[in-house]
Amino acid sequence: MKLLNKVTIWFVGIVFLITPITMIISRTNIKRNLDQAEVERMREVNDRVARQLEAGEKPDRYTHGRPIAILPIQGPLPAEKESVVIDNFVSEDLGQKECRITVNSFYQVGDQAYEISSFNYVIKSEEIFKGMLSAVVWKVLLILLAVSLTARLLSKKVFKPFHRTMKAIHQFDLKQKQPIQLPPTSTKEFQELNSFIKKMTDKAMDDYAAVKEFSENASHELQTPLAVIRSKLELLSETNIDGTQAALIGDMQNAIEKLSHINRSLLLLTKLENQEYKAYETIKFCRVTKEVIAMYDDWLSMKEITLTTSLDKNIPLIIHPSLAEMLISNLMSNAIRHNHEKGMIRVELTRKDFCISNTGLPPEIPTHELFQRFKKSNQSNESIGLGLAIVKQICEVNGFLITYEYQNGWHLIRIVFEPGKKGDSIRSAKELETVTI
Amino acid sequence: MKVLIVEDNKELASGISDYLNGEKYICELAYDFEAAREKLLLFTYDCILLDIMLPDGNGLELLKVIRKENISSGVLIISAKDALDDKVNGLEGGADDYVTKPFHLPELHARLRAIYRRKKLEGSSNLITFNEIVLNTDTVEATVNNTLLDVTRKEFDLLLYFVVNKNRVLSKQSIAAHLWGDYTDSLANFDFVYQHVKNLRKKISAAQGIDYIETVYGLGYKFNTSKT
Missing domain, CATH: 3.30.565.10 (Histidine kinase-like ATPase, C-terminal domain)
Known part of the structure; x- marks a missing residue:
């Protein structure tokens, strides 16, 4: 698989993973803030109604046409001056889910304690979610399109030095003794790659030359002493020697024969490995x-x-x-x-x-x-x-x-x-x- | 025969010269390029043994000098490199033959003789005679007491090798290398050497020739001229 496709798939995968998480986070945040604002508002209304009660005015101004209830209660005020109730229920007449927030506040007006309750229907989290979903689908689609398009366009430009380096490596031949030519690049990674390849090929060329030289030298250095031993043995066998000595010399000659043959064969193998016998015709x-x-x-x-x-x-x-x-x-x-x-x-x-x-x-x-x-x-x-x-x-x-x-x-x-x-x-x-x- | 040995390894040079002195050749030694060049310009030699790798130059360069100065000596290259290029370069550069180290001294001698025959005697001596044995190198025919021997090419080569290196101990290895080349891979050659020698002796004896070839225990064979 191409590097580009791999990166794209990873990126898209990450987008798909992150998107639901962010959706949940934003939904909860939006819902909480909306609820909070509603609670704030109703508390304010309750406060005002209480102040009117205190002033002896009729709380009509606020209560009229509003979902607000004023109840005188018996006994002392409860410890909590305020309670917030969030109800999620299915309303019977509409047959659909509803979300209602009720804020109950308790006040002492003169000798009488009152409970003032305001309630309101607020937006449900499902509704927020529905709205977000369509936005997210569009967002993801746009990201996908943009990523795959720009990746393709950009990669051509960004990876150009890399492709040229690959081509240079492909064409490099150790035997031609030509140092590798790599195109200059401004990308740091590719610069590193190029310098590494340059170093490696230079080293390989040096080693190759050294191995070749070694095989030639080994040949010369080993063949000459062998020639000396062999010629001296031949001269020795010409001298006055007895049967035992002759047998000893014969054994040595056999060993030298074998040694020189091994040496020659190994050198031949080295030369074959070094591709020295190129055929042209x-x-x-x-x-x-x-x-x-x-x-x-x-x-x-x-x-x-x-x-x-x-x-x-x-x-x-x-x-x-x-x-x-x-x-x-x-x-x-x-x-x-x-x-x-x-x-x-x-x-x-x-x-x-x-x-x-x-x-x-x-x-x-x-x-x-x-x-x-x-x-x-x-x-x-x-x-x-x-x-x-x-x-x-x-x-x-x-x-x-x-x-x-x-x-x-x-x-x-x-x-x-x-x-x-x-x-x-x-x-x-x-x-x-x-x-x- | 006057021979110049150009070889930087002193032991090897002295070994070669010892062997050739035994043949009553006059040998001179040169251990490096300069000494060899000087000697070549001052004296004349029948043959030159030339090592390719010299401490101060390449033997192939010396070939150029030989050609430039119109020196008519035969040249036998000795080299440790059996790289093909060297062989071809050497022969194209005017050398007459080529041996690779480690060579057998009798082999070196045989090749030297062959060059000498070809070059100095200008082929006039394609007949090699020893007592009753006559070898014709052109027609590859051997006669003993004027009777033509029915010998194979290998047996002819073997007899020639013996005659050229008479009174020398020829090891089985050296004979095998001479007859079948260096790449024979020691194919249990020595039995074959024995077979060939045996056949040759039989054929010479059958032609009423003296059986000069004797076995040297543990080593090989010898063409003993003192036999009667």
Whole structure:
């Protein structure tokens, strides 16, 4: 929901909540003041009548035609000199509600005590309420109209810097090394927002540069000592050494091999994450696939693995050529390594996807976890567990979708080049069918 | 062969020079950009080993100097960066080949030899001869006692690697990296190395050649020229 609509709804809600409360308050106030005024007036009348009685005049002047009663009473005056009675009743002849106020005053005129009572019909609170209600309905309607109209008009003006900032953030690209340009604004909040965003993006750019620099430096700094160790070991193995020493050197060489491979793979992953391998031109993916597969002839024949391929021709794809090569070769070596002797590998390439399936032991951990770094199905395995992580990363960089399934002794890795297109799921089901046969 | 090693890491430079001295090459060392430039202008070399990252400059700049001064030496770039741009820049800048750290010394040597053959001997020596073994790098043919060996491309590469690095201990790792490249992901390569070596030895023996290749326990193999 738009911020504007939210604020409007809240505002209207508050108006609806406050209005009845204020109505009740004003009704009570009006009613009380009216009653008070009436009581005041009648008390005044009673006083005057009493003064006339005292003066011995006939109180006709006031009593005539007025709802006033003068009653001589027996006994002494009551303690209260005055009592006010408000009656709400349904009048019998009119059949409607009435409100009557009676003011009874007590006076001592000579030896005689008098009770002078005035009464009058006053306006009922319901009547006040009715009058107020129509006014309030109009008021609320007007407020609603005004709020929603002005909010819309004002927001366009007030939120303009905000929208421009949003646009600038949207267009900001870390890799272009261009500091973000934000429009100036006079609103304090937006100024704060802009300065915050500016600071954040600048920091992100610095960090990005630092990470890139670090990966380059780490590469250089680690590869050189590795090269030193490796070359010195090679020189050492040329010297006069006995069998035990040779075995020790051999172990060290293995470890260095692994170390340098891990280092290289991690650097590659970092570079992929930094999107350093941007592809700008199309390559013929079918040709790359064929070439890479041919490189594995030796392995296949030595493990006596049967390879069946069905590669469609003329498949152009936008991907960095080295990444394409690495993708296929990682998948191939993976399919060979985790295969058993005399196993099978099936490679299929179509315009839509690339599928590689191989026989092998069932995975010991859920297949999707195998894409994580250093995750291996068999922890004691010689591999370092970065091959599939690299494959996954390459797919992510190029917007491919990769899935890994295991069914009936077959490992199936499938890469969809343009995920989201129709017809993919159908093919997947078909694929599995043929594989399981 | 006279080689200039431009490498800022002294241990690595001395390691390379030790290895190449064993091949009776004359090696000179330059630890920084200025020293390298000076040496290049004063002396001539058959080959230059060039590190890209130098403390006082970029090795690629040195390539420009080499081209500007019409220095005809072969150039082999050694770099810790295997970033593609560097590779492309280096090769476009006039380098002949490229190895990434950490490399194997026999590999470095083999590439150096290849550059030397191509560049200095101007391809006239596409035949590499050792006693009864003759390797033709153009046609990828190997003969032993004038009998053509039926070898695969890999076996030919392997034999060439042995002949170039004769009397050296070649580790299984180094052979694997030479035959299948760095990205082979240690596919239990060593069994395959064993297979290839075994096949090669069989084929040479079948052609009445001397079995020069011997196993060095725990390490790898050696092309022993003193065998008869």
